[in-house]
Amino acid sequence: MVAANLFRALPNLNHVFKVVDLYDQEDDEFCMDPSWPHLQIVYEFLLRFVASPETNAKLAKRYIDHSFVLRLLDLFDSEDQREHKYLKTILHRIYGKFMVH
Template sequence: ALPISHLQIVYEFFLRFLESPDFQPSLAKKYIDQRFVLQLLELFDSEDPRERDFLKTVLHRIYGKFLGLRAFIRKQINNIFLRFIYETEQFNGVGELLEILGSIINGFALPLKTEHRQFLMKVLIPLHKSRSLSLYHAQLAYCVVQFLEKDASLTEDVIKGLLKFWPRTCSQKEVMFLGEIEE
């Protein structure tokens, strides 16, 4: 693996490229495609929080500039989370991906699409059951609150969902759940 200083140069160069006023997504989509996004998402499992921070900014820029990739990006983040919840319980970039989702959810139009409501109930709520919840709880709670601010009619389902995963033995986790319900 490259030292972060080398990676930092690459990420900063790529970000400047994406943010350049001369950047044309219509030409770049030949290279920044679904395969590129999949490889980028795999890098979020990096153990280095500085690298994950760069990746977060890069993915956010790609999401903003490549409208045709938006649904694909959401679907792949969905898949990463489902694999994390039900198979591996190991992925370093959960918090960073949730941060990106926080601003994506913020931009959802009303009424919320069925796909978005399902994401809340079938992915975000089950993320509460992980043993490593404390590593990303603040970002997860922010996403859930974003949904409820968009559509308060989801509140009852969210609380029922949280109760389903309510911790029975970990008081620290209970405190996190109570704080989230309070928000």
């Protein structure tokens, strides 16, 4: 469920904003992904799963493997800073719980 919802092709927001000549990216603090309300639920679920003391690390290693972590790292290409914050927190928790990754 997490992989199906989070791992997606990220839009090239620079291309979208070239349409508007008056737009200045430096004026805005960050871009907001319109699908964020949906993504936030998935990130929150993943964070709670990883952070839960009841999560069996041996069982979770089947799903949170090397390729899963690499795909999470690829999501840092997102322009949305809210997504970056969740990714940092989740990756720190994964590192703490699954040191081998």
